[in-house]
Amino acid sequence: MKHIAIIGGGIVGSTAAFYLAKNGHTVHLYDESTGQATKAAAGIISPWLSQRRNKVWYRLTANGAAFYQTLLKDLTQLGLSTDFYQQNGTLVFKKSEKLLQKITQLAQTRLQDDAMIGTLKQLDIPQLNALIPELHVSSQALFASGGALIDGRQFIKVLRQASAQFNFSLFEQRVALLDIMHKYDTILLAVGAWLPHLLHPLGFEVDVRAQKGQLFAAQLSNTQTDTYPVIMPQSEIDLLPFKHGKWVIGATHEDDMGFDLTVDLDVLERMKQEASIWLPELQHIDMTDIRVGTRAYTSDYTPFFGLVPTLPHVYVASGLGASGLTSGPYIAYLLSQLINGQSVTLDLEPYSPKRYIHQL
Template sequence: MLRTGVTVDVVVIGAGAVGAAVAFFASREGLRVAVVDRGPIAGGTSSAGEGNILVSDKEPGPELDLALLAQRVWREDLAEHAALWEFEAKGGLVVGATPPAVAALAGLTRRQRAHGVEVTDVTAGELPAHEPYLALELAGGAHYPQDAQVQPMLVVAHLLRLSRSSGATVTTGAEVTGFLRHGDTVTGVRTTRGDIGAAMVVNAAGPWAGAVSELAGAPVPVLPRRGVVLVTQPLPPLVRHKVYAAEYVGDVASSDAALQTSPVVESTPAGTVLIGSSRERVGFDRTIPPEVPATLARKAVALFPRLASALALRTYFGFRPYCPDHLPVIGPDPRAPGLWHACGHEGAGIGLSVATGKLLAQGMTGRDTELDLTPFAPDRFATAPPVP
């Protein structure tokens, strides 16, 4: 049981990748940090993704800026810990099935290259040198050497372990039921295991961040968006990169609530192949229609015909924290002084977590942040239309 009235500098609501990154960087700055979660660590979205660290799927703009910062944090600030979470600098390969798809992809790569992304256009004849087992009829693609992958549950576990070594505490089974206030100012949280006073409270509750923000009287429109991943048996080396079809970029940016699927295929160090991706807004419905994994499998085989003989071991799914403008919510909330947000990253949360944590730690210690947080402002939705 938490002792009622415990006071720290920062309470982080959520023990997933984003909350763990906030705790790591804040505690490293000397702040006293308490992490609380109603479930186990990495019990939500962070246990239900592939662990991607991508620049390839982002148009130039604030999210790509955040992704490029994240690249530096993963590869420089956290380089000494890379083996702990199985950091793989595998690179990404985006492929187009038709000449129009490849032409559209080339337009994206031109824009990204001008924005600082490392990317090389790949002709149809060059594809086998990157991925020998790809389908032969593809029209071309693009290679992104900066794309990488981690094991997300290891990221959470080790960032929280390192945070504890800097004095942070982590309490699971502690659901936040309300906020402590002094006037309009947030001064802590009420949980099912006791109250915690704090100078700052960070909402890093993933797809439940919208509900947490409502409790604080400062709502942000973060909603769950369900995604399914199919896992094969361990296979001989088959897929070298993260490989996905060019239409995946459009699906990521879509606001459609209906089911969308686009093929994404990548291997793991254990030899299993992860197959995605699906997206649909169905609330927290945990019922997966059988046609979803069937569609994922069919589209993956169209990219890698040798997968047709592979056994599927299991599927898993999770709820990504969707924001209607496809930008995360990061920074202090002027509607409730003392409240900060770190949520709404949708399927990019693992990759962007460490940049988010570093930016919040800079802001919470009164320093200039490496990126302007204005595009991610929590109150930017105040006059926006309702979520479709």
């Protein structure tokens, strides 16, 4: 059994820690946590209704959404609560009937390979009013029953409780790769947007950039939201109904802000105004639980994971972008299989770190 260090305790590092510790390895997880994307994230798990044409990205996120069923089972078997995950479906709105037909056809095609999409149906305005009375709608929408949402912070807590049942230690501190490089059999770098900081001192150039994301929550008066689907209007904002009337509204995608974590109330207020068109009660309600985090993007928007070129005992995952809650656990699981010396079913070549990490 190996002595393994994981640097970074977001969704990738924490899931990998769980599976590696469960497999009998000794796992040390180092996590500094400032700016962590996972704990700031909105929580949507619904890749099938995206019109992105990147097939490599789609395969990973669609497999990732389906992988949650395995993970939930694995956690339940250990006696842990999985109420960080709610599967009530997704509602997608489009700007015209034609665009709605187009996304419906795309979803129907994807359903042939991805049964997790679940039932697909178009809902008209009266049906939408009956489903979510506080939602102001002026057009029909596509409903996919497989859509889900998760509470990223709660999920991390559960993963750590699960890992603690095995040979696992958490160190809440920043570490440099050079300082621990020779102390472990295997190291996994799961540091999201901070990967260039970790690899530059070893002479690597990394194609990962940081993007700032902000969101907020609000408590609305109707607390019967436990069965509501996630709402995706065709705009930058999404509306996520958590239990007991808590809504999360987000998120911004702010390039050129680096690792800035300042709360920008002007930006949030604009987002709130836009969301109020859909949830009019929001106009009279204060924002709570404002969160700011840093996403990691590669230049072609595709995540990568596997061995760091020329470092045979150092694995890496980064570039998960705006869908890392969806793909992250699956990527971590695949990495744990690679570290165990097992074969994996997915073709990993399109996700090779060699495409994004180069020695200077």
